[in-house]
Amino acid sequence: MIDYLKGEIAELTPASITIDCNGIGFFANISLNTYSILNGEKSAKIFVHEVIREDAHVLFGFADKHERDIFLLLISVSGVGPSTARVILSSLSAKELESVIATENVAVLQSVKGIGAKTAQRIIVDLKDKIKMTDSQGSIQLPTKADLSGTGHEAIAALVMLGFPQVASQKVVSAILKESSSLPVEAIIKEALKRL
Structure with a gap:
């Protein structure tokens, strides 16, 4: 069982990360929140949950335990x-x-x-009985500068990786960018998840 991976970030999208651990690239699915935390970083330590199926070994990565x-x-x-x-x-x-x-x-x-x-x-x-409430509200800062066309493409790619149809994702992302063209990719995806 893999507990965590630590190494250079070879590739990072809003839905996945490839982390280079001594020359081996591990691909893991991540949440948008993990992407927000790791975006802009050169290296990372991600905590892992491994799902073993008949046809695949799938890793899910998280910025914290x-x-x-x-x-x-x-x-x-x-x-x-x-x-x-x-x-x-x-x-x-x-x-x-x-x-x-x-x-x-x-x-x-x-x-x-x-x-x-x-x-x-x-x-x-x-x-509800397993959740321990904490007083401090953890808020994640979203990056503000983003290339609009690139942002839209990145958001669509992430939505497709999350299992949404390409055409529907393009339609929703286009509509969101028309309403507010300066949104960072995380905000576009969050809004798209509500509309799809």
Whole structure:
């Protein structure tokens, strides 16, 4: 079992990271929050959860242990797989999700793409006793300078990697950029996740 990977960031997108560990490139799926933390860094230490299936070994990477712990709690809920958990952690930070669960805010969870009323309620019921609330609100600073056309393409690529159709992703991202052309890629993806 891999606990963490430490090395140079060979490639970083809003949905994945390739980290070079002594000449071996490990590809891991990441959340938008992890991307926000690692964006602009040359090297990183990411905590890993490995999903072993018949047809693949898939790595999910996290900027800190706390996000990985929340991810593991999410996938322990019936009906929530690793891809859904990653979408949830791309829409809400780990701290925001803890707050949503602690306050039993079903509506916020339902606003996440792919989460229906039953799944939202199941997440809250299953996890509310396991979540430890913390007082400090962790907020992530989003980068402000971004190349607009590049930003749009990056957002679309990330949405496709998260499992959304290319055409639908392009339509939504175009609409968001028309409304607000200066959004950073993370903000575009978060907004797109609400609309798709």
